[in-house]
Amino acid sequence: MTLVGSVFLTVSIVSGLILIWLMIKPKKRIGFENCKKIYTDIKAKKILTVKERPMYYDLVKACPSNLIVLCQVSFNSMITTRNIARRNEFNRAACDYCLCDKDFNPVLVLELDDRSHLYHKERDIKRDTLLNSAGIPVIRFTERPSISELKKAIRNAI
Template sequence: MLDLNQLIFFIIGCLASFTLLCMLFPKFFYRKQKFYPRRVITHFESKMYARLLQALPQHHVLAQVAFSALITNHQYKIRNLFNRKVTDFVILDHDFNVVVIIELDDPSHLGKEKADAERDAMLEEAGYRVLRYTNIPSAITLKNDILR
């Protein structure tokens, strides 16, 4: 029969062995997470969203809208040009017609002017008006720019 000291030593040995196994072979003991949450819009974009709601209370403001919800083409090769692109904001009137598309360029857009122009050209060819801002304008400026 084991005495108390032997029992404690045995339990500590088992825990140490288990800990060592967990460290050496973590994939057998921990489920690898495949998916992680992500913010829908950045902090900068959330400020713009609030400003748009303030400037246009009678309109619907959508954030992070896929180009594929706005434009299409019958050719797969052409659809591939905009397949994974997303626009920052889409302003809709009360009948859910697109009034304007708004792009908010933070400092990460520096050096990407050509790509931004190509994105705008796709949307404009489909008949949309695109406004680009590098900072968050006042509610009055937004309202005047959008409703002009």
């Protein structure tokens, strides 16, 4: 056998062995334990603030039985547009509470505005306008309403 033939045979055998090894070696799976090692800086947090939690429970009590109470719903889940520039206006926004019908169509959005909203009035007006344009009314509260106030506000809005 010539030198070229020997080199070709050796390269072919080595390549074949590497290919077989790649096919039979155990696949590394990325599961929870691996993610935990990779993203050690990520922590879970509460979905609602201390002030938002009691209102959620009050809303559940005040809500008509034909509606569902959701919290921290992204605008992308409620409204859409083909206009990319318009979508960028709401793609990271979320509402405090959304009342949906049994088919999960948004019926009403409720916001509990804390002090931070004093500095974001224009942003809030823009968000309300976006939701209203899609036929979703918005009710804003500056303090936690009573259950009877919630019932009345919901009844008047829908």
